[in-house]
Amino acid sequence: MFLRSTRRQKNGKCHRYFCVVENRRLADGRTHQRQVLYLGEINDSQELAWRKSLCVFDEDRDCDTTLSLFPDDRELPVDAIDAVGLRVAELRLLRPRAFGDCWLGCELWNELHLGEFFSPLIDDQRADVAWHQVLQLLVVNRLVDPGPEFRVHRLWFDRSAMDELLGVDARIADKDRLYRCLDRILPHKDALCLHLRERFKTLFDSSYDVLLYDLTSTYFEGMCERIPMAKHGYSRDGRPDCGQVVIALIITPDGLPVAYEVMPGNTADCATLKDFLAKIESLYGRANRTWVMDRGIPTEATLKTMRQNDTSYLVGTPRSMLDKLQAKLVEQSWSEVHDGMKVKLLRESDEVFVLARSEDRAAKERAMRRRKFKALVRGLRKLKKRMRTPRADGSPSIDRDGLIAKVAVLKKEAGRVSRSITITIPKASEPFTPGSFGYELNAKQFEQQRLREGAYLLRTNLAGTDPAELWRMYMGLVQIESAFKTIKSDLCVRPIHHQRQDRVEAHLMVAFIAYALCATLRRKLDSHAPGLTPRAVLDVMSGAQMLDVVIPTTDGRELLLPRHTEPTPEQQMILERLRKRLPVQPPPRIRSGSPPTTQRA
Secondary structure, three states, X not given: OEEEEEXXXXXXXXXXXXXXXXXXXXXXXXXXXXXXXXXXEOOOOOOHHHOOEEEEEEOOOOEEEEEEEEEXXXXXXXXXOOEEEEOHHHOEEEEEEEOHHHHHHHHHHHHOOHHHHHHHHHOOOOOOOOHHHHHHHHHHHHHHOOOOHHHHHXXXXXXXXXXXXXXXXXXXXXXXXXXXXXXXXXXHHHHHHHHHXXXXXXXXXXXXXXXXXXXXXXXXXXXXXOXXXXXXXXXXXXXXXXXXXXXXXXXXXXXOEEEEEEEEOOOOHHHOHHHHHHHHHHHHOOOOOEEEEOOOOOOHHHHHHHHHOOOEEEEEOOHHHHHHHHXXXXXXXXXXXXXXXXXXXXXXXXXXXXXXXXXXXXXXXXXXXXXXXXXXXXXXXXXXXXXXXXXXXXXXXXXXXXXXXHHHHHHHXXXXXXXXXXXXXXXXXXXXXXXXXXXXXXXXXXHHHHHOOOEEEEEEOOOOOOHHHHHHHHHOHHHHHHHHHXXXXXXXXXXXXXXXXXXXXXXXXXHHHHHXXXXXXXXXXXXXXXXXXXXXXXXXXXXXXXXXXXXXXXXXXXXXXXXXXXXXHHHHHHHXXXXXXXXXXXXXXXXXXXXXXXXXX
């Protein structure tokens, strides 16, 4: 990078402008220049009429002052007041740090009015830093570059422009302050859900007639001795060796969060719905809502209670239910929803069953079933071959116990596909010979699995609803799966390192707020820039940086100008789509001596 001076003659006067320019070497050997920072005009002593005054913050006097700036290659005018000369040739660019993604996170925070919500609830007049700003720091970090609180304190704050965006210094990122902020927010979880509901309704006119409900889990690192909720249970993360908590989440079909709950890690899915229904009614009152859930969450008793209370539902069913209703469903006719998608309707007393069949899903399941079937047959052939090939001493190369263990592994990897092959293993009292072990195709099971490819059964008490609409409502569950993916992958909510239960729940509350920001950005992108994802937008905007332009003065001080880079064409396109503009450049400051170090020990 280098400093470029541009002269321009206007009305008989010579004006001089400065900017920071970057050279880039292209693949064909040419050099491309890009203007990074525009510093504006630094006035000259040739014409007193166009002297440039600059309002700066004097860090030594702790007050604002107005200075007249002149380049150091001219003498200061005799009549100039508060004039200072700049050694432009000694200009330095210091402390490059992330700006664009942090600024966008703060914009989303402000759109949801979270500062106004949390300020009267958690702020303390005796604190030298507002607690709602500390929470904003944690939430924006979780959104753009998630990491533990100690990393925010040790590294991230200094590498971000949050100091300029929040108008604070490094005290906000004090380690103890970050943890104490977590202790303040948990009592306001229900009020936060009500606030977000109103903001989403204002911003997007969101409807809450249909709610999606599902569960996931997240695991801990450490012994978790002081966390009663940390239990071993069914792990969706593939970590049954770790303690975990279960997270129940409710969102709208367009992905906006409504509420969440944290439960012990050994909580069964079917034990969560009853209490959650009561909580939603206590928060939002009774209304004509439709609950959409996957199979395994509601029990028969819960569904019966929902029918008695006139609570609408649409849930998936286990495959065993399809076996019971197969004879009745055969008599019904198919109706086509769209190309490659057909449904059947069966009314049973006060419920309606919908059999849906998707050609695309059938093709996917067929490929998966064939792959598992071939792997199972290949493994059984190898076992058969081993039984026929004895060791050097004449003993069989595998005994009965080893054979049973190998077959068990093959059946586990094959899943339901193993039911299509009947495997014969000799009993302990029977002779163990190659001929006593065999397998054959179960044609009935094989044909049944083939016919059920791409088919799934739904049940609901929404009588009179169009089957196509029921199918679309159930397909909305992909939104909640996407929400879990965002929370776990993009927001890095796992693993949890906290060793106190209240801070564990507060950590998940910060992640919930960050997901609310992410969902807000997604809804705005759906309207103005379909095809872009929140993570892609944040990654592009992270390229916009802020850096400190430091210009020594002739009187031994330094002029400090925090400046963010100009947006690239891609960043400008995103800003236009979101109908936003980057903020004005931060005000300049002047200080004496060498700049203090920006890294904290």
